[in-house]
Amino acid sequence: MKEIEKIELNEWLSELKAYQRNSIEALIESYGEEEAAEKWITSNGPSNNVPFGGESNRDTKPFFERFKVEFGKFICGHPDYEEYRKKLGAESPIIKSTYIAIISAALGATLGFTATLLAPAVAILLASVGKMGLNAYCQGLEI
């Protein structure tokens, strides 16, 4: 897991689909990295638009907090994600797309959200861990 410290944000973002990457880069420019992640996964589409379908809207702010908690548990060694981490352990050197896909799938399974929605936010948070260093990121997290 320490290997991710060597990977920069643009390298993680390069693994996303073009439609995701373009929007995420614009969001980061406007809001910074963590807020960009939050804007992406909690967005309900254009403002001042009433949708005509689907189930009632979720309370999206608490969802992002839960997302960050589960991401921290994954990265910082919580036993809940041991099986998923074993799959990552087999990857050396790191295959970035596999990291994003496996972590997104794991968190999606826990949170009940589709992995493809979470992937851009996972990429941003992985870059944050790399920037801070794994030990510093995990220090103080209550997992």
Add this chain to the structure above:
Amino acid sequence: MNLFTQIVVTVGRITENGVGMLGTGFIISNDGKIVTTKHVVGGDSTRLVVLMPHIRNINDYQDTTDTRCQPVPVEVLEIDPLKDLCILKADIQFSGNLPTLGSFDNVEIGEELGIFSFPHCVAGRRVLTFQKAELGAKVLLDSSTIKSKHGVINSQSRPGQSGGLIFSNRSQQIVGVLIGAYAPMQGGGISLGGINPQELHQTTHCISAEYISEML
């Protein structure tokens, strides 16, 4: 016209009581990719289905008491929450010729467009409905500073129509996807019998179909 009876589908979720219908979608590729909106499926990709066509001819009478359906499981392939688009994938093959994707760029204000969707399907009514409306305006709508192209069509819509197909008969292209209606969010507003009066007007927002291409 009858092609649309085969490619416009209802999106739903399996529940304890059967299938809860969520909105409209349409087949966009021969290998079973389906376009709808993100808000139709929400973030939850579990137990999602599409209901296979129940009529072959648009002129058929659709029996509103017939609750039988043929659900096919779908997975979520792509989601763009900012543009409110979603690509689903069903394990089906469509052998016919599908309309290509266009854009509102090539539609003139005043051009008549066709709308295929399932109004009121969220209330349990499954009726594929065709409407016609002119393109009244082209607008850029904002989502967290990201702007995207939309058409404002001169027609009122109701729940269940999100994900509906907007078709230009002139160009024979899909030019948009129905996403909702303008209603100012500030001020709280009021709800009368579960209906927000601010959404009751004769226009509807549709996102330009060009954004679908980059998700396929």
